[in-house]
Amino acid sequence: MRKRSISGRVLMALVFVFLYAPIFVLIVFSFNSTKSRTVWTGFTFDWYLKLFQDSTIMGSLYVTLLVSAIAAVIATVAGTVAAVGIFNMKRRHRNTILALNNIPVINADIITGVSMSLLFISSAAILTKVSLSLSSLLGININLGFKLGFGTLLIAHITFNVPYVILSVLPKLRQLDNNLFEAAQDLGATWIQAFFKVIIPEIRPGIVNGLIIAFTMSVDDFVISYFTAGHVQTLSMTIYAMTKRRITPEINALSTLLFITVLFMLIIINVRQSSQEKKLKKLRSKLS
Amino acid sequence: MRRRYLAAVPHVIWLSVFVVAPLILVVVYAFTGSGGGFTLENFENMGSYTSVFGRSLWLAFIATIICLLIGYPLSYVLSKEGPGMQRIFIMLIMLPMWINFLLRTYAWMSILENTGLINRLLASLGVFDLINRIFDTNISYIPMINTQGAVVLGMVYNYLPFMVLPIYSVIVKIDSSLIEAAHDLGAGSMTVFRRIIFPLSLPGVLSGITMVFVPAVSTFIISRLLGGGTNILLGDLIEMQFLGNAYNPHLGSAISLLMMIIIMICMFVMNRFGEGEEQAVLM
Numbered sequence: 135m136r137k138r139s140i141s142g143r144v145l146m147a148l149v150f151v152f153l154y155a156p157i158f159v160l161i162v163f164s165f166n167s168t169k170s171r172t173v174w175t176g177f178t179f180d181w182y183l184k185l186f187q188d189s190t191i192m193g194s195l196y197v198t199l200l201v202s203a204i205a206a207v208i209a210t211v212a213g214t215v216a217a218v219g220i221f222n223m224k225r226r227h228r229n230t231i232l233a234l235n236n237i238p239v240i241n242a243d244i245i246t247g248v249s250m251s252l253l254f255i256s257s258a259a260i261l262t263k264v265s266l267s268l269s270s271l272l273g274i275n276i277n278l279g280f281k282l283g284f285g286t287l288l289i290a291h292i293t294f295n296v297p298y299v300i301l302s303v304l305p306k307l308r309q310l311d312n313n314l315f316e317a318a319q320d321l322g323a324t325w326i327q328a329f330f331k332v333i334i335p336e337i338r339p340g341i342v343n344g345l346i347i348a349f350t351m352s353v354d355d356f357v358i359s360y361f362t363a364g365h366v367q368t369l370s371m372t373i374y375a376m377t378k379r380r381i382t383p384e385i386n387a388l389s390t391l392l393f394i395t396v397l398f399m400l401i402i403i404n405v406r407q408s409s410q411e412k413k414l415k416k417l418r419s420k421l422s
Numbered sequence: 423m424r425r426r427y428l429a430a431v432p433h434v435i436w437l438s439v440f441v442v443a444p445l446i447l448v449v450v451y452a453f454t455g456s457g458g459g460f461t462l463e464n465f466e467n468m469g470s471y472t473s474v475f476g477r478s479l480w481l482a483f484i485a486t487i488i489c490l491l492i493g494y495p496l497s498y499v500l501s502k503e504g505p506g507m508q509r510i511f512i513m514l515i516m517l518p519m520w521i522n523f524l525l526r527t528y529a530w531m532s533i534l535e536n537t538g539l540i541n542r543l544l545a546s547l548g549v550f551d552l553i554n555r556i557f558d559t560n561i562s563y564i565p566m567i568n569t570q571g572a573v574v575l576g577m578v579y580n581y582l583p584f585m586v587l588p589i590y591s592v593i594v595k596i597d598s599s600l601i602e603a604a605h606d607l608g609a610g611s612m613t614v615f616r617r618i619i620f621p622l623s624l625p626g627v628l629s630g631i632t633m634v635f636v637p638a639v640s641t642f643i644i645s646r647l648l649g650g651g652t653n654i655l656l657g658d659l660i661e662m663q664f665l666g667n668a669y670n671p672h673l674g675s676a677i678s679l680l681m682m683i684i685i686m687i688c689m690f691v692m693n694r695f696g697e698g699e700e701q702a703v704l705m
Contacts, residue, residue, distance in 0.1 A: 142499035146511070149496055152579065153518050156529030159539065160521070163532070171532040172539055212433060219430025231430060234437050237445075240632070242640035242685060244657050245678050248664055249444030252451060252671065293440040296433065356524060356643070361664065373524045377647060381528055389521050396520040400513050408506065 157393065164386035171381070181387040188384055194372040195388070201284070201368065202352035205291035210345045212292070213299025218333070220300065221307040238294045239301070246294060247361030254286045254362065282364025290362040291352050298351060299344035306340030448682075451675035464676035471659060471677070478656040479684070481570060482638035485577035486585075489634045492578070493585035494627065498619075500586075501593040512590070515583050527576050527647050534566040534575075534648070541566075568650030576644035577634075584633040592626030593619065628692050636685055656681055 159171075167176035185191060220231055238246055262279035269276045280286075310333065318328040334341075356370035363371065373385055455461040500511050518526065533539045541563040544550060550561055566572055596619060604614045642657030649655075656677065663674025 139499075142495075142502070145492075145495055146499060149492060149582075150514060153515070153582070156526050156533060156579070157518055157521055159532055160525060160529045172535065172537060172542065212436070215429050216433030219427050219433070222426035223430065224427075227427075231434060231437075234434075234441065237437075237441050240636065240689070242636050242681065244640045244642065244660055245445075245448070245682055246441075248660060248674065248678055249448045250440065251664065252447045252675070253440070253444040255671075256447065289440060293436070296436070300433075350520075354519070354523070356522075370522055370524060373522060373528075374643070377524060377528055381525075385525065389525050393517075393521055397517065400517065404509060404513065407509075 160386050161390045161393070164383055164390045166383060169380070169383060171383075181383040182391075185384040185387045188382075190367075190372060191369070191384060191388060194367045194369045197284070197366055198353060198369040201287055201291055202349050205288055205295050205352050206345055206349040209292050209295035209299050209348045210341060213296045213344055213348075214303050214334075214337075214341055216296065217300045217303035217307060218329075221304060235297045235300055237297075239297050243355075243357035244361075247290070247358040250286075250290050250293070250358070251282070251361040254282055258282075282362060283366050284363075287359060287363040287366055287368070290358050291355070294355070294358060295348035295351060298347045299341075302344040302347060303337055303340040306337035310336050445682075448675045448678050451672050452679040453676075455672060456670075464673050465680075467673060468676065468680070474654055474656060474659055475680075477570075477653065478639050481574055481655070482577065482635055485574050485581065485638045486631055486635045488574065488578050489582050489585040490627070490631065493582060493630060494589055494623075497586050497590035497593055497623075497626075500590055508594070512587075515586055519583055523580055524643060524647075527580065527644055530572075530576060530579065531567060531647060534572055536563045536565060536567065538567070540564075567648065568652065570649065570653055572648040573645050573653055573655075576648040577638045577641065580644065581634040581637055584637075585630040588629040588633065589623060589626040592623045596622050632689060632692060635688060639685070640681060 162174075163171050164181055165177050165179070166174060167178040167180070220228055220235075223231065258280050262277075265276045265278040268278075314332050314336070315328055318332045319325070323331065354370075356368075356374060359368045360371055360374070367375075373381065376382065376385065452464055453460055453462070455463055500508060503511065531538070535541070544564070545562065550563070554560055600618055600622075601614055604618055609617065639655075640657045640660075642655060642661045645653050645655040645658055660674050660677050660681070662668045663670045663677065
């Protein structure tokens with residue numbers, strides 16, 4: 135029983151116009167021949183060419199992709215291991231750890247960012263003091279102090295990514311048949327072998343999902359990076375700095391390219407999924 | 423063998439160092455002065471920011487209500503589509519999130535400005551001439567940017583998907599035989615919605631409300647880009663204390679602490695309201 139009301143269709147159309155209007159504006163003005171973002175003056179590809187010569191934009195894009203990739207991979211490994219551990223805990227402990235784990239997910243980004251920057255700044259100050267007194271004590275030059283930069287940025291990203299990985303792996307562990315693991319061990323597999331040959335393949339969809347979420351969160355993040363990156367600039371931070379003056383159409387060009395890439399990826403994934411589902415349906419109808 | 427739970431130990435240590443300790447530091451900073459001793463000065467100074475607190479809560483509240491009013495019917499309509507269409511529509515709702523949100527918000531500036539796209543469109547259609555002739559006024563644009571309305575619009579625009587996705591994922595999972603049974607027992611469409619669909623979708627609604635309200639109440643980008651200098655929100659206030667001209671991490675921590683408490687109270691009330699429903703619909 136499926137009812138399709140006209141008012142429902144109108145609502146959907148309006149929402150999609152609302153969601154895509156600014157994106158449409160962004161893409162159209164990436165082809166504009168002047169820097170104006172409201173007056174159309176003619177068509178050009180110049181901004182796309184200039185984009186690849188702009189060292190600030192390309193540099194910050196590189197930082198973003200690098201920190202997102204490293205943070206996503208580390209978070210996925212750490213999150214999967216942690217999820218296995220949490221899954222095997224007693225219920226009371228598990229709930230406590232999950233509540234802790236949820237803090238970065240639920241908390242406002244700005245508080246996560248600010249609190250971590252406080253930690254980094256104060257520990258850097260303490261380390262500088264310690265190395266100063268050590269240096270005078272031992273008579274050699276020691277410097278344990280550090281500045282906010284790529285390292286602190288990476289730590290921050292890993293910290294907010296791991297909880298998402300855990301939240302996406304845990305449900306898969308719950309679906310897992312516990313006998314599988316014991317069966318593997320009865321058949322002579324060691325703990326490690328059973329883990330890699332039985333558990334990991336079973337929970338792989340959750341792990342992959344976690345990796346994708348982590349990477350997306352990292353690429354998209356501005357607020358937490360803003361407070362923890364110090365002198366390093368991610369793409370979001372470069373864009374933010376530009377909004378204070380004026381955004382060049384090169385950024386429009388870059389986001390058009392990113393948008394088209396993501397669009398293609400999503401289309402490919404969807405086509406593959408629906409063809410797989412069709413195959414399954416065929417199989418089922420043959421079987422019955 | 424029995425100690426598989428030990429695999430969680432590194433994560434617990436990591437969480438304590440990089441999540442719990444920083445939050446404790448916020449509390450410590452909030453109750454100390456720049457000299458280092460205990461003080462309540464940071465909170466005493468906060469009286470002058472009452473209007474900012476009020477504005478942040480109010481605008482975030484309005485944005486959350488609008489998101490709910492748009493998001494719930496939308497999720498409901500979506501769930502009635504065929505499975506292929508559903509997947510395409512959900513993809514279309516998530517797709518904008520892949521464009522940097524600063525840029526999307528910035529694009530709204532181009533649309534809403536006094537010389538922006540909407541005003542240019544209205545002018546070229548002769549709307550302003552018409553109004554000026556009828557009412558004997560002299561306007562050449564409608565002021566939209568740098569208003570509280572623009573800030574709310576930015577919030578709704580950025581966080582609407584966070585409302586739609588959890589509600590949709592709950593509504594889709596409602597067992598259709600329940601609805602059929604209700605119809606068979608003589609319930610009309612309205613009764614079915616009121617007695618079955620709405621109560622069962624409540625966990626999604628609650629999760630959507632938190633996922634919109636928390637970022638909306640703490641934003642500083644949206645207010646800065648669309649609200650001009652006059653509509654400062656809590657997020658702006660905190661940002662200014664840490665990275666802005668008014669450098670004072672102690673005051674900034676105190677404001678952060680208060681914001682955290684407000685968020686916690688809201689979540690507690692919501693959880694009460696939902697009678698401890700599982701919040702498993704985050705994704």
